[in-house]
Amino acid sequence: MxxxxxxxxxxxxxxxxxxxxxxxxxxxxxxxxxxxxxxxxxxxxxxxxxxxxxxxxxxxxxxxxxxxxxxxxxxxxxxxxxxxxxxxxxVGMQVPENESTSAERAADYLKQRLLEIYKKTGQFYYRALHSPVGKKGYEYLRGRGLTDETIRRFGLGYAPVLPKDQSLYAYLKNEGYTDDELKKSALFRFTEKGVSEFFWNRVMFPILNERNKAIAFGGRVMGDGEPKYLNSQETVVFEKSRTLYGLHEARRAREGYLLLCEGYMDVISLHQAGFNNSVAALGTAFNERHCMILRRYTNEVILTFDSDGAGQDAAKRAIPFLKDAGIMIRVLDMKPYKDPDEFIKNLGADAFRERIKNAKNSFLFEIDMMRKAADLSDPAKKTQFEKSVATKLMEFSDELERNNYTEAVCREFSIDIGSMKRTIASMAAQGYKVPEQTKPVSHPSRSQREEEAREKALNAQKVLLTWISEKPSLYAKIEDLITAEDFTDPIYAKVAAEVFTQAKNGEVQPAQIMSRFTGETENANRIAELFNTKLEHAEGSDLVRAFEEVVRRVKEDGLNNLAKTATSVSVIQSIMKQRSRLAKWKCDTLE
Ligand SMILES: [Zn+2]
CATH class of the missing domain: 3.90.580.10 (Zinc finger, CHC2-type domain)
Structure with a gap:
């Protein structure tokens, strides 16, 4: 407990x-x-x-x-x-002493200790930046145009090289953290030769989670060291694919869109210029998990990647993930400058805002990438390009949408609209379909058939529990027939016992029952399913029959299951008795 x-x-x-x-x-x-x-x-x-x-x-x-x-x-x-x-x-309730199990307590405790360590480390780096050892770091940041206010706001710091007794390690040890905790913080390397720091001679960027707590660090090397940018390794509080730099601020911005850029410096200079709705993925390529997080805050993302080849490729890779997540995408053109920082320094924030307004839909961006790859002075290649554009336009299943894009593309790339429409029409007439993955056809094996039968049995059990929890009065109809033991899955059986007890009192509270199974998310998902299984689309007498069928199925499966292991005469007799009762059982009405 x-x-x-x-x-x-x-x-x-x-x-x-x-x-x-x-x-x-x-x-x-x-x-x-x-x-x-x-x-x-x-x-x-x-x-x-x-x-x-x-x-x-x-x-x-x-x-x-x-x-x-x-x-x-x-x-x-x-x-x-x-x-x-x-x-x-x-809801303003006092939280009493936690009586969690020791394993949970240990896990919670470690997380809390790590967060403390990162907070203190951030302060340590910040102090170093403002002391003589951090001078070159401070000069670097000021040289990039960051104000003291921005440095403070993002908690930027410097990882110095210091004598052992003044090092970060000595400091944290002195603050009472154990070697085990420091090892798990990923801020140090523990080898036979001793302990060394993961970050040194770098300008440090604390990576904050959505709740404003430092969970890791990124560092940019001073001078020519490699790698130029280095991130903390993952820990129990830091998952790269779940983290977006700058989100702690961007989540509160109310612009209706987020700017997705390449790195910390982009985010920081954009925030400084007043665009506090910008975020960046950390090193790891932008992925599906990032999209899930972005979608919590916005349904439009403007890609603000560098205008060089690598940046454009990264944008191209990010587009399908965002599309799948149902996020609208536009692509910002920063030419002739390389990145947001350079752009704003040269043309100012207003010009940048103007570019945001005119950012191209990602579809046009993708076509633009195709055009750059093709050599349009060669007529054969030009035809080829126009064909690929048509193929791409076929991806729009909605005709109106397709027409709008056809017009936009033709205008943008000076393609003859009449000929484009003819190409599309002829492709459609030839039954062109957007390629879909085809699944291999296979014949069910014996184990597959068993699996299917099991699925069906479990489904009947789920439907019955949903049914009873939505209409507890039905329990009276099956009270003499079905018991929790008829549910073949151990978790289902436990939930059934709870549901039946509550149903007897006239009301079932699924959410309360859930609380009894607080262990793993896996179980929670399975139990939630028990209360949300779709009932057959039947009405009137059909519905009564559907109910009967579900009850029979559950009982039969329960008895078959029991019969498999029954050895004693009394159990076998009981099964026979129950079978004959089931044969006679009938439900006239659900009222
Ligand atoms: Zn879902």
């Missing part, structure tokens, strides 16, 4: 799930539920649901689900205790 159950239950009840989730996801009402784009997987049409009557969320796409505590755990990457504490604070 951690906190006592009553406390957890009160936290849950006082944090209405619709209220909490609405703070993160845009939701639209549809019947008794609210739907929105799932924050946990890429999708363009909403399959993420919140049902206030159940106090549950559930995604029909990726099958994540749970109550309000599970949601916060998943979304904020919190431990169970962190999520409960966060929600308790949200």
């Amino acid at each position: 951690r906190w006592n159950e009553d406390f957890i239950e009160e936290v849950r009840v006082r944090n209405d799930i619709l209220d909490v989730v609405s703070g993160y996801v845009r939701l639209k009402r549809n019947g008794g539920s609210y739907f929105g784009l799932c924050p946990f997987h890429n999708e363009k049409t909403p399959s993420f649901s919140v049902t206030p009557s159940k106090q549950m969320f559930y995604c029909f796409g990726c099958h994540r689900g749970g109550n309000v505590i599970n949601f916060v755990m998943e979304y904020e990457n919190y431990t169970f205790s962190e999520a409960v504490a966060h929600l308790a604070e949200r």
Whole structure:
């Protein structure tokens, strides 16, 4: 046991799930539920649901689900205790002593110690930057045009080379951190020869999480050392693919779009110029996880990558990820300058704002990349280019959209619109289809068939639990027939026992039941599914029959399962008795 159950239950009840989730996801009402784009997987049409009557969320796409505590755990990457504490604070409740298990306590404790270490390290680097040992770092930053205010705001610092007794290691040891903690902080290298610092002779950029806490560092070498930029290795509090530099500020910007740029310096100079809605991925190539995070804050991203070849290639790679996440993309043209910093220094913030306004739709950007790769002075290659443009235009399944883009592309690249339209029409007439991956056809093997049967059995169990929790009065119809033991999956059986007890009292509270299984997210998702399985689309007498069929299936599977291991005569007799009862059982009405 951690906190006592009553406390957890009160936290849950006082944090209405619709209220909490609405703070993160845009939701639209549809019947008794609210739907929105799932924050946990890429999708363009909403399959993420919140049902206030159940106090549950559930995604029909990726099958994540749970109550309000599970949601916060998943979304904020919190431990169970962190999520409960966060929600308790949200409604102004006093948080009592945590009684979590020792493993959880240890994990929570380590995270908290690491955050302290990074905070102190950030201060150490900041002090060094402002002392004689950090002079060249400070001069470098000022030379790049950063103000003291910006340096302070981003907590920039310097990793100095100091005598052993004044080093970062000595400082943190003196502050009471153990070697084990310092090892896990990834700020040091522990070898047989001793301890050395991961960062030295570098200007330091603390990497903050969305909640404004330093979770790692990036450093730019002073002079010609390699690599030029170095990031902390991943730790229990730092996942590169989950982190965007500058997001702690950008998330609060209310511009309606975010600027995605290449590195820390871009983000910092943009913020300094008043564009505090800019972020950057860290070293690792921009990926799907980053998109999931971006989508929480915006549905439009403007790519602000360097105008050199590498930057343009990076932009081209980022586009499909953003597209899949349903984010609108435009690409900023910074020519003749290389990056935002250079642009703003030369032309000023207003000119930059103007470029943002005129940023090209990513489709036109992609065509532009194709055009650059082709040699249009050669007529054969020009035809080839126009064909590829037509192919690309075929990707728009909506005709109106396709027409709009056709016109825009032809205008932009001086292509004859009549001939382009003819090419597209002839491709469409020839039945051209945007290539899709085809799945190999296979015949189900024996184990596959067994798997399918098991799926069907589990599905019936899920449907029955959803049904009873939505209409507890139905429990009276099956009370004499079905018991929790009929549920073949151990977790389902446990949930069934809870559902049946609550149903007897007239009301089932799925979210409360969820709280009993606070262990792993995996279980939470499976349990959430139990309360959100779609019922057959049947009405009237068909619905009664559907209910009967589900009940029979659950009972039969339960008995078959029991029969497999039954050895004693009394158990076998009981199975026979139950089988004959099932044969006679009938349900006349669901009322
Ligand atoms: Zn999902």
